[in-house]
Amino acid sequence: MQIAFIGLGNMGGPMAANLAKAGHQVRGHDPQAPMPEGVVAAPSAAEAARGAEVVITMLPNGAILRAVAAEVIPAMAPGALLCDCSTVDVESARAVDAQARAAGLEAMDAPVSGGIGGAQAGTLTFMVGGSDGAFARITPLLDVMGRKTVHCGASGAGQAAKICNNMILGVTMIATCEAFALADKLGLDRQKMFDVVSTSSGSSWSMNAYCPAPGVGPASPADNGYKPGFAADLMLKDLRLSQQAAEGADADTPMGALAAELYRRFVEEEDGRGMDFSAMLPRFVARNR
Numbered sequence: 001m002q003i004a005f006i007g008l009g010n011m012g013g014p015m016a017a018n019l020a021k022a023g024h025q026v027r028g029h030d031p032q033a034p035m036p037e038g039v040v041a042a043p044s045a046a047e048a049a050r051g052a053e054v055v056i057t058m059l060p061n062g063a064i065l066r067a068v069a070a071e072v073i074p075a076m077a078p079g080a081l082l083c084d085c086s087t088v089d090v091e092s093a094r095a096v097d098a099q100a101r102a103a104g105l106e107a108m109d110a111p112v113s114g115g116i117g118g119a120q121a122g123t124l125t126f127m128v129g130g131s132d133g134a135f136a137r138i139t140p141l142l143d144v145m146g147r148k149t150v151h152c153g154a155s156g157a158g159q160a161a162k163i164c165n166n167m168i169l170g171v172t173m174i175a176t177c178e179a180f181a182l183a184d185k186l187g188l189d190r191q192k193m194f195d196v197v198s199t200s201s202g203s204s205w206s207m208n209a210y211c212p213a214p215g216v217g218p219a220s221p222a223d224n225g226y227k228p229g230f231a232a233d234l235m236l237k238d239l240r241l242s243q244q245a246a247e248g249a250d251a252d253t254p255m256g257a258l259a260a261e262l263y264r265r266f267v268e269e270e271d272g273r274g275m276d277f278s279a280m281l282p283r284f285v286a287r288n289r
């Protein structure tokens with residue numbers, strides 16, 4: 001298949017490389033990132049998109065996505081599909097879909113979970129919003145880049161699933177970290193805490209698979225000096241998106257709001273920028289001294 005890939009950063013680079021490795025013809029564009037192996041450089045996003053059957057984007061935010069969509073949609077061939085894999089606000093996903101439809105094309109949102117490791121290994125999870133027909137057409141490509149694909153509903157539903165998932169993740173990570181810091185104060189051994197909670201009703205992915213305490217549980221960024229992993233500033237981005245969505249939908253999300261505020265302080269006022277999001281544990285420990 002002839003594919004255009006716009007945005008070849010930490011995630012997009014390895015995703016595009018996996019498509020090329022699977023035998024697809026991939027033309028890429030990114031003003032900054034190097035071209036991944038097997039991907040042919042195009043001078044602009046529009047040039048990459050010209051003649052492609054599928055245009056995939058993996059960009060930092062909704063504003064950049066809207067700008068890139070405005071550039072590529074007029075260049076896309078009739079019947080081509082625009083698939084955005086970035087994490088953006090639900091409104092931007094729907095606006096891009098409307099713009100594509102107005103041009104006689106189809107767009108879908110397919111944000112991912114699994115991080116840079118998942119992008120490299122081709123084991124991402126995709127949460128997809130779009131029509132049944134578009135979903136059927138994109139699935140073989142998503143299967144190259146990932147291991148699991150869920151069709152969540154119409155346009156925007158993939159982004160809705162992504163931000164709800166990450167709101168739970170942010171809240172449970174903070175809860176796990178503050179509980180570990182409390183356990184320290186109470187003189188409870190961290191390994192014992194893990195042994196109990198990971199097999200009890202307080203268990204979660206944050207505790208069981210990504211334990212924020214170094215030397216406890218499976219290997220995680222805590223064992224590597226809290227080098228990301230999943231950076232605290234990306235968690236802050238996602239929590240802001242879930243709060244923005246909650247405001248737009250008039251939904252009450254007090255835990256999400258508090259998680260967003262704690263990560264904002266951590267990243268903007270404390271020393272959390274560039275740290276993994278599980279570094280909330282040493283933050284709580286320091287505050288408890």
Ligand code: NAD
Pocket residue numbers: 006007008009010011012029030031032033045058059060061064068085086087088112113114115116229230234237
């Ligand atoms: P990144 O900053 O490494 O990559 C983004 C790339 O987009 C950069 O290389 C940048 O040069 C490029 N770009 C910016 N404007 C462009 C334009 N106009 N045209 C073409 N390219 C342009 O970010 P990333 O970590 O690859 O994340 C990409 C998206 O995936 C984000 O929306 C992020 O929230 C989401 N995401 C990231 C992770 C992760 O662990 N890194 C996990 C899940 C989802």
